[in-house]
Amino acid sequence: MQDLLRRYGTGLTTIFCLMVAFWILVLIVLPNFSMLFESFFPYLPVSELDGPKDVFTLQNYEKVLANPIETNWFGIPITIPIHVSTFVDTVFFSALVTFMTLVLAYPLAYFLAKVASPKSIPTLLLLLFIPMWVSEALRAFAWYIILTFNGPLNALLKGLGLIDQGIRWQNGIFTSYDAIVIVLTYCYVLFMLFPIYTAITSLDTNQIEAAEDLGSPWWRTHWRVIIPHAKPGIASGCVMVFMLSAGSLLVPTVVGSTKANWFPQTIYTWFNDALDWNTGAAYSMIFLLVCIMFVILAMRVFKVKLSDIAK
Amino acid sequence: MSAGIDLENVCCDFGTFRAVDNANVSIKPGEFFSFLGPSGCGKTTILRMVSGFIEPTEGAIKIGGKDVKGTRPNQRPTALIFQNLALFPLMPIWENISFGLEVRGVDKATRRARAEELLKLVDLPGAADKMVSQLSGGQKQRVAIARALAVEPSVMLLDEPLSALDLKLRQHMRAELRAIQKRTGVTFIYITHDQGEALAMSDRVGVMSQGRIQQIAAPRDIYDNPVNGFVASFVGENNIFEGDVGAVSGGMAGMTGAHGSFRAKVSPEAQGKALKLYVRPEHTVLSKTKAAENSVEMEVTEVAFEGAFISVHGVAAGGKRLSAEVKNDGVTVVPGVGEKVFASFDAARALLLPDANVRG
Incomplete structure (x- = not known):
């Protein structure tokens, strides 16, 4: 603060602080509190607002436990409320997307940071960035086309003689969420790549060489030296990809099969189709809370501190 | 245990630049050999070729009589001490030292015991559970030496390891390094641009300039009977x-x-x-x-x-x-x-x- 004052003077410093305060309070804290508040009141016609029915209630939260359906998870049949089922699927497949992006991004990040010649880095980064210049909606639609029954992917596989019959990718081979997982992985892989790339770049190459010189095979050097160093980058990449995937509305809407429901779609339905903002707010709150808890739990398991991610 | 090193007509090119030109030297087992020269003379390139990070463009490198062409650094009986030491900051000292043993599948108790033993050898007992950041420059230096010694190398390669230390400590570590070398009997190849260091510690010195070894001789010979003006000027x-x-x-x-x-x-x-x-x-x-x-x-x-x-x-x-x-x-x-x-x-x-x- 002293430093800020000395460098920019009282006037500019005040403006900076006010702008940050406005951003945090008015654009983040206030809307969330408004949602939290609304979520505890019933959805009523305008005429009954402030009437005897407009009282504090938990009924919006209870709705998530209504409508049990019979489904099966990995072959085990269970009965579960439909929205809880969607919720669990969303968290599970978001975690899967996070894992897939990590598996794809880590080797690439290592290659960019330590293997590729410094001269080729700008070109390689540009190649990675170009797809990001296209909007997420267009990229999702492009994947919709790629994955359709008579689309280029099936044509290619048939042409190569790998398959006889076209595959209905959007219905899924493993689960009905295949298409969503593929496209989310594609959309968010760079959010995983860059934090890891930055982390590995900051590792002294001598440490990798020292490990090798001491007899370490490549995998142990990664396990004991490079990954521990890159852990903050991996952690922030994972948090970002998980939260973005779990919160994605567009990708599941465009490429998801009829059987694949993503929780943000459920929330969207409450807000937009049912026009029941109160229940939508309650669902959002549950979703936010559980996702944060999931992330904290994952950080505990992998022994990552919050301060690591902030770096 | 310790092995001799032979460089036979070794050349190393980086593009059109010849970093090492026709190096011939035979280092005896248990010898303390220094390469002395100004920065950019090719001495570090020689060290990296011996440790296996660079392959010579021409010529052969033999460790203990065996040609090591194509052998990766993790398969060579050499241990390199880096200029910046390259200790692992996220591991405690004892894990740093025993990393080479961990790689070889030695169990934890044995590793720990060996690390304590080596810490005594380098005069740093009780530091096993500290982190690298808690040590001073000279202490880090000792840990780096212990880490290299842990894998029982036939040859130790040292890349200006004392250059970051202050004068007093540097002089102390000179004697210390020499003593450790005598105690362990391991062949030491030492790289430095400090003629005082090279002359004081080595059995023999190879003076290099622009990729060529100018003279290989005992320190006294180098000083008293230099073969050319470069050697004469570089050492005094x-x-x-x-x-x-x-x-x-x-x-x-x-x-x-x-x-x-x-x-x-x-x-x-x-x-x-x-x-x-x-x-x-x-x-x-x-x-x-x-x-x-x-x-x-x-x-x-x-x-x-x-x-x-x-x-x-x-x-x-x-x-x-x-x-x-x-x-x-x-x-x-x-x-x-x-x-x-x-x-x-x-x-x-x-x-x-x-x-x-x-x-x-």
């Missing part, structure tokens, strides 16, 4: 005279130039090349009267007190700078600034040397 100060070299007889030759006629030693290898006369300041004597031979008049411009000796700088005819070291024994007269004196030297102490051996 010189007064240098130019002129025309006369006939050689009995290993001595005369030289006549702008500052008069001189007589100096000349080696058979140097004959027939362009030569200059080199004489060390400590072999240059100052007197009021002109000596019988090899004597040049100069005006004293600076008298610097160095403790054990006094360094006298002066200018001779034509702006030629000369210096002499006068022993601080209380007997020898030290001339004052502005005085005219004669700087003389014994012909047996002066050498006629060619320039450095570099690529034309």
